Amino acid sequence: MENHALELVDFDFDRDMDDVLAMWKEVGWCDEERTEPFVREFFQANDGRSVVARLNGRAESVAHRSLGSIKYGADRELSAGAITAVTTSRIGRRLRGASRLTARSVATLGGEGCAIALLGMFEQGFYDRFGFGVGPYEHVVRVSPGSLRVPCEYRTPERFDFENHSEELYEAVVRRHRGHGGLLIGGERAARTIVMLDQQSSVYGYRTDGVLSHWIAVEHQGEHGPDNVIAWAYETPAQCLELLRLCQEWSDQTDVIRFTEPVWLQAQDFIDAPGTNRRRTHGSKASVSTEAFAWWQIRILDLAACVRPMVAVEDPFDVVVDLSDPIGSHLVDSGYDGSWEPLTGLWRLSFSESHSAERLPDGSEAADLTTSVNALSRWWLGVLPASALAAVGQMDGDPAIFERLDLLTAHLPRPQPGWDF
Structure with missing residues (x-):
């Protein structure tokens, strides 16, 4: 069936909850009568922050998102959002419903003011297409x-x-x-x-x-x-x-x-x-x-908000970054109509006693560093240093740049959410 047969709309509890329950049972997430009330509460509790893909009058894919915060370093708190469930029924496969719902949910989190987004992955690679980078081993x-x-x-x-x-x-x-x-x-x-x-x-x-x-x-x-x-x-x-x-x-x-x-x-x-x-x-x-085992992923949504709490440096420097963000193509036909935009483009990151991120006109300056939002997010959170990401081909630039970027995250301990999501 063609992709345009799917209707992507906000979740409506009265209309869609029974379909979502059937979907969860079908994929093995809800296999006993005892759990049904809690699945219902899970969707009712997040203030309508879910979207569904409907086919022939039934919800066949659903994405659930939640809002919160994440600790950065010793004492900084940043707004965060998580994709807390993505489910597709047996007959909803190959219709790109889950991909478009996930992309729409990520963009919506950006529009809701989240600096970063997180999710748990069923397999490495699938969520890379939305700009997510793999977290550290647990x-x-x-x-x-x-x-x-x-x-x-x-x-x-x-x-x-x-x-x-x-x-x-x-x-x-x-x-x-x-x-x-x-x-x-x-x-x-x-x-x-x-x-x-x-x-x-x-x-x-x-x-x-x-x-x-x-x-x-x-x-x-x-x-x-x-x-x-x-x-x-x-x-x-x-x-x-x-x-x-x-x-x-x-x-x-x-x-x-x-x-x-x-x-x-x-x-x-x-x-x-x-x-x-x-x-x-x-x-x-x-x-x-x-x-x-690494089971969760992260991506930056607001680059300026993310660089601000990083450790101060005594020797100021700028880095012009040519940044790619693969989520853009998945927002097409997703129904997203908010103000958040993918981070693809040229950025100047300025580091000193305080830090900033400025989007530049395309082609206005030569880039010092070429990378993806996936890799940049991993560096920023301290999953891997920039020099290691460069060694495996996820960053490209002058080695001197990587040495300076490494100093910005070297003090960070291994990040750990400490809570399932």
């Missing part, structure tokens, strides 16, 4: 609770749930420790649905001076696990260790617990005989390991 730890040796005392936690303690739990999410790249996205109802969509999850936590300060949500898979930490929030490293100490106490029943390692921590410091246990359990359901 370290996923699978460990036997019995081999943990967390250096803190055990305290009995309280039990919580998002049915009765949603406001308290989300307030802890807002206050949680967020380092560079730390994300706050979607609001209380969105956080609730992310946890509640997991079918066998429990929430345990602790209060400090009467206030819920740190909690952990765990998905249970059978009597002996593996258990999966789907979310946690804590204000201090000591509180994180207390949550891991809680997991240690489950060793008499749970064979394996899985969690994403915080960027400031090396969990192997607290694991007894990690090499022996990895070899002994290799290939079994209870295997233990530490794996690295």
